[in-house]
Amino acid sequence: MSVFAYPSEIIREAEVPLLEAGVPLMARAARALANISIDTLTARFGRVTGARVCVLAGPGNNAGDALFAASTLGRRGAAVTVITLFDRTHDEGLTAARRAGAQVIAFTTAEADATDAFRELSRADLVLDGILGTGGRRGLPEHIADLVADWAPHRTGSLIAVDVPSDLSPDSDGAEARLHADRTVTFGGLKEELVDPRVHEFTGSIDVIDIGLGLDTEQAVAELLDADDLSRDFPRPQAGGHKYSRGVVGVLAGSEDYPGAGVLTTTSAVSTGAGMVRYLGSPLVAEYVIGVHPEVVSASGRVNAFVFGPGDPEPEFVQSATDALSDSHIPVIIDAGGLEMVGRAEAMVGTWMAERPIIITPHAGELARLLSRLLGEIITAGRIGQDPAGWARQAADLTGTIVLLKGHHTVIAAPDGLVVLPEPGPASLATAGSGDVLAGILGTLAAIASARHRYDGDDQPVPSREWARLAGLGVLVHNAAGGRAVTASGFADALTEVVEELIHGAS
Known part of the structure; x- marks a missing residue:
């Protein structure tokens, strides 16, 4: 189910009035952490009694969460060792752990002997990472980093990060010698830093x-x-609906050089459940399209959303379509060759890009070219890959569009800063024509939303984050089709089955 992520400071601010009112937030967090730790030990070893648990304790409240949870494990018969890594830690939590029988090892400086700490970590069945929380700086102090690097190759037990992994950073340098949690247990709300697609290898599953x-x-x-x-x-x-209320999609995709893009885009638009699909490109491509889907209309007329760009449609058809768009405010999906128009002054003739929802669907290379043009500097696909969410946000802000950055971890950014992250799809989606299929899916979903908005008589504009979420649902439809085929034409065909199950339910 949909989960929202927040900046850590928002979560900390929400805690303040509750803490001032005496609400036992730490007790709630520690109890949940203890229960998850018990489940982890039971699932892996069949017991808690006799299991070895090690707490890496820092100076903050996440250390308190870990220490109170460890005291519960100690009372359940686990052999608990606490390694204090700074000159201070959470006093009440440490006292509770001691009372439950925990052994305490101090390893607080680079000059300290790491032998005991290394031994306890190496034989632990479960390690709780409570070194640094959301208020900590990235990067561990040298003595801790060295201990972790020495221990990492010898680790045999499970590692649970408390609130956030202490060494969380998207930088992949030296990743093998850093803390890789099997599970992260975070409290109050999902933290923004935990949803960066680049840090999954450090967070594991997230509770x-x-x-x-x-x-x-x-x-x-x-x-x-x-x-x-x-x-x-x-x-x-909807009951009582008709083809126009279900949404009409206009498609300008494919060219005489790339007719297949037109077929793939219209096939996916039809299969996703549009009330009608209009093909508005080359007559040659139209023959291919109608030969496959006789229900597609090749005459101009009303549309509720428009898709263009896949397969580099000829300029004369692009000009005709954009001229027609100047009299409407319908949503537009721009893919492939159409992306060259985004941000160019000449594309604003007739102001067709103004005052309408626009979803652009670049891959990293296409986004790099767009941003290079807009920013006046060289942006490479490699730089995009180092921070996909950040670059997608910047592109959304610069262009005023919803930016769907395609990739294994697709990122969708709205101009207001919200990022939508659909769960990843199968690797089979990385194939020629897959983006054309996605464009058709997005066109149909946008047309349905636009038609409903119109027929409901709602004059208020739909917020950009709702369009971003709709795009996320489109990615999930695409993922589902990708799980049933290995080629783009296979994805387009599989959509019929996927959508039938969504509408009528799986048999």
């Missing part, structure tokens, strides 16, 4: 523990979507 903060989703900076969101929110036909 978000509700401790009663009551966070406002309007303050979220990211939304994660999965298959459950798709099953719940896919737009199904």
Whole structure:
């Protein structure tokens, strides 16, 4: 189900009035952490009694969470060792751990002997990482980093990060010698730094523990979507509807050089459940399209959303289509060759790009070229890959569009700063024509949303984050098709089955 992520400072601010009112937030967090630790030990070793648990204790509240949880494990019969890594730690938590029988090892400077700490880590069945929390700086002090690097090749037990992994950084340098959690247990709300696609190898699976903060989703900076969101929110036909209320998609895709793009884009638009698809490109491509889908209309007329760019349509058709768009405010999906128009002054003739939702769908190389043009400096695909969410946000801000940055971890950024992160799809999606299929899916979903908005008589503009979320659902549809085929034409065909199951339910 949909999960929102927040800046750490928003979560900390939400804690303050509750703490001042005496709400036992740490007790709630520690209890949940203890229960997850018990489940981890039981699943892996079949017991808690006799299991070896090691706490890496820093100076902050996440160390307190870990220490109180460890005291519970100690009372359940685990052999607990606490390694204090700074000259201070959470006093009440340490006292509770001692009372439950924990052994305490001080390893607080580079001059200290690491032998005992290394031994306890190496034979631990479970390690709780409570070194640094959300208030800590990136990078571990040298004595801790050296201990972790020495221990990492010898680790045999499970590692649970408390709130956030202490050595969390998207920088891959020396990754093998850093802390790689099997599981991260975070409290109050999902932290923004945990959803960066580059840090998954350090976080493992993530458990978000509700401790009663009551966070406002309007303050979220990211939304994660999965298959459950798709099953719940896919737009199904409404009783009493008709082909126009279901949404009409205009498609300008394919050219005499690349006719297949036109076929793939229209096939996916048809298969995703559009009320009607209009093909508005080359007559030659139209023959191919109608030969496969006789229900596609090749005459101009009303549309609720427009897709153009896949397969580099000829300029005369692009000009005709953009001229027609100047009289409407319908959403537009721009892919492939169409991206060259984004941000160019000449593309604004007739102001067709103004005052309408626009979703652009670049891969890293295309986004690099777009940003290089807009920023006046060389941006490479490699730089995009180092921070996909950051670059997608910047592109959304510069262009005023929803930016769907394609990749294994697709990132969708809205101009207001929200990032939507659909769960990754199968590797089979990385093939020629796959983006054409996605463009058709997005066109249909946008047309359905636009038609419903129109027929509901709602004059208020749809917020950009809602369009970004709709794009995320489109990615999930694409993922589902990718799980049933290995070629783009196979994905387009598989959509019929995927959408039938979403609308009618799997048999």
